[in-house]
Amino acid sequence: MTTDSSDRTEHTVLVTYATARGSTAEIAESIGKRLRDNGSHVRVASVSEDLDPMLFEAVVLGSAIHNGAFLPEFTEYTERHRLALRLRPAWLFSVGMGPALRGPLGFPLRHYTPPAVAAVGRKMCALGYQPFAGVLRRPDDARTRIIVRLLGCRFGDLRDWQAIAVWADTITVWIDTRLPSTLFPARQESERSS
Ligand SMILES: Cc1cc2nc3c(=O)[nH]c(=O)nc-3n(C[C@H](O)[C@H](O)[C@H](O)COP(=O)(O)O)c2cc1C
Numbered sequence: 001m002t003t004d005s006s007d008r009t010e011h012t013v014l015v016t017y018a019t020a021r022g023s024t025a026e027i028a029e030s031i032g033k034r035l036r037d038n039g040s041h042v043r044v045a046s047v048s049e050d051l052d053p054m055l056f057e058a059v060v061l062g063s064a065i066h067n068g069a070f071l072p073e074f075t076e077y078t079e080r081h082r083l084a085l086r087l088r089p090a091w092l093f094s095v096g097m098g099p100a101l102r103g104p105l106g107f108p109l110r111h112y113t114p115p116a117v118a119a120v121g122r123k124m125c126a127l128g129y130q131p132f133a134g135v136l137r138r139p140d141d142a143r144t145r146i147i148v149r150l151l152g153c154r155f156g157d158l159r160d161w162q163a164i165a166v167w168a169d170t171i172t173v174w175i176d177t178r179l180p181s182t183l184f185p186a187r188q189e190s191e192r193s194s
Helices: 023-037 072-080 082-087 103-109 115-123 142-150 161-178 185-193
Strands: 012-018 041-046 058-066 090-096 128-133
Touching: 012 023, 012 072, 023 041, 023 058, 023 090, 023 161, 058 072, 058 161, 072 082, 072 115, 090 115, 115 128, 128 161
Parallel strands: 012 041, 012 058, 058 090, 090 128
Antiparallel strands: none
């Protein structure tokens, strides 16, 4: 934990991510900003920085999905820090097409979690898992384009910033209510008497 100049306590949170083309990094930055605005002390970093989750009081981590799995460097990070992730309250997010699927073929698949993604959440004992829609570039090959269209998915920036902010707020509620209060005794005393 840290304290700012007014002795206000700030819980320390790591937001770490893996991205191939940048959309997941922007989602991680947005989650970090929201948690910061809500009063936490936040570090946003790529998994390539390999920050130790034990140095923070809570961890939010996420990756783009490619071919039904998290990016390899992300899965490797969760393996390397498996014990620390179990010891810290940790939340997992993915970035892919899922929440953007529509229509008779796409809708039933909206809530499908690829087994490789579910396995990461299970192993790290994530307190929550949230899939977000990402940025879907128009594929070069016609076959993939047709499949994506059949699943009712548009191409372009499909990110739902409001859903991302709401999810970050639920994490703040957990942090504020479950992590131990770290107020200095003197301040607690003055607050009791006011
Ligand atoms: C090669 C490739 C494979 C992908 N495979 C999947 C997939 O299996 N499931 C899915 O939901 N999205 C898939 N996507 C969509 C990406 O997850 C989506 O574009 C995401 O926003 C990429 O995040 P990034 O910009 O951080 O790399 C794939 C994209 C690419 C380029």
